[in-house]
Amino acid sequence: MVDVSQHELVPEHTVLEEESLEEVLEEYNIDRTDLPKIKRTDAALPDEAEVGDVIEIVRDSRTTEQAVVYRLVVE
Template sequence: MVDVSQHTLVPEHTVLDDPARVEEVLEEYNVSKTNLPKIKKSDPALRDTDAEPGDIVKIVRDSRTTDRAVVYRLVVE
């Protein structure tokens, strides 16, 4: 079976486990957790993480215009 999370086209997914960092991100974007885009806990890209519903995941993608783009997602069931 193929491990999707290790594929070259899957961007880096990191769980934000520091509450201070979570608050910093929410303040930076002036949103609450529920306003963030969602990602399912069952998403194959999260297989190697310890993400639980309610966690925020930082996703770092390659970008043609900015070299790299950072986005955040709320983990849901």
């Protein structure tokens, strides 16, 4: 069986620590529930991700070297 999360085309997904999350929410002046959602069953999520966690996704970008996006894990 192939581990999709380790595929070279899947960007890095990490669970955001609570301290870092507070900084992000404050910077963008949003609540956790305002973030785009990602399902807990998504194969790219780290095994330790739980419903309510926020995932930081770091993607390659054509205009900048990296683009960072955040997703709220939902059922």
